Amino acid sequence: MASTRLLCLFNKNVADSTKTLARASWSLSCRRNVSSSPSRLQSCMSGWIIDQYGTNGVLTYTEDIPVPTVSSPSDVMIKVYAASLNPLDISMRGGYGATLLKLKRQPMSVISSDNGSEFPLILGRDVSGVVVDCGSEVTHVAPGDEVWAAVPPWKQGSLAEFVTLTEYEVSHKPKSLTHAEAASIPYVANTALSALVNAGGLCRDSSSNKRVLITGGSGGVGTFSIQLLKAWGAHVTVTCSQNAEGLVRGLGADEVVDYTAADAPEQLEMMEKFDVVLDNVGGETEQLVLGLLKPWSGAKYVTLVTPLLLNIDSMGLLDGVCHAGSSLHSKAIQNLISGGVFYRWGFYAPDGPALDDVSRLMDAGKILPVVEAQFPFTQVPQAFLKLEQGHARGKTVVRVTEEDDREELVQNSCTEFEQERRKLAEQH
């Protein structure tokens, strides 16, 4: 596949070693998966959980996780074929966002003294898989459909055999991609779309005359955003390390600046000013790139690196929100007054219909998945270690179910559900 060819240039060694890991765990995966379609007899599933926050040692494999069955009319239960990791998984493993995410999971905990535990938690924010069951009001997908989705951080994640989401969060997977390739996209796509469209004011029909700067272009969000913006006709400039230049140019970047070069700020300052900056790096980069936006023309700076959850974790909900809000407000006012530039925060937002559009772009070959490394399900801690090393070039994927078993499994899962339905119908 084109994406595989692209990535061979950049990470042949990682790919080779992960292929070896994949082979080593092949027989184990096969044995486990052949009997893994859910039935009334199967109340538990396998997956990777954390029971406390910490470093990689808290990741635990277990086969005793209750299967997340359909409990509301809009629920869609998915058999997971592949998941991918995001920097958020590393942060959440360490407790990042715990206060707000717990509140979202258990809204009553804010007024109740019953401080129930959020553990065990399942990480993993992307899924590509097959629908095995649907609530009564689901119309868009059906058992047997191949789907993909970004799992919201307040829900149990995809590093498990099954995940249950709402219909709104789920979309049909691009037909041209394997599950492993598809799993590399949903979370970064939902994030990039939310940041570029909602905060950056861009869209397919209004981008052709826009100049966009993407910092951190070689990572998960960056590699997706470059391709999306090129598909929309924008002019795209990217900052990345020197050894990622070939990758981002291959994805369509018009201009590339090596941020490690001593004269990188000067190179950027000499360029024509930008309409939108998507900042995937934050920190010192923020001040530099804010000065690169066109003044007094509605230009927008959108950063994905925000202090909101950290503030809430360290100060509590009210103080944290107030502190983060006042920091956002003062930066927004300051940039508006001094340069007529809009300063905004971008956030991931669940959006299945947006993934439908992305799916079409991928099937049309306009966006390629950039999978840097793949790990089998038995090697989830190794996948976390890979991500923790930084310097991502696209995404790290976990194959939860080996795809050679796919057709057999799809058939097994759907047949079992059909049989159960018939049995239930006969009983009533």
Ligand SMILES: NC(=O)c1ccc[n+]([C@@H]2O[C@H](COP(=O)([O-])OP(=O)(O)OC[C@H]3O[C@@H](n4cnc5c(N)ncnc54)[C@H](OP(=O)(O)O)[C@@H]3O)[C@@H](O)[C@H]2O)c1
């Ligand atoms: N707010 C939200 O809802 C939200 C959602 C998704 C992601 N995020 C955040 O957005 C950021 C990007 O996410 P991601 O998934 O793309 O991360 P990622 O896959 O880890 O990619 C980060 C990329 O940035 C490069 N980089 C590091 N320092 C750089 C610099 N100074 N200038 C240019 N490039 C630099 C890294 O490569 P080298 O180090 O080799 O240069 C790497 O390729 C992360 O901080 C993530 O936590 C926020």
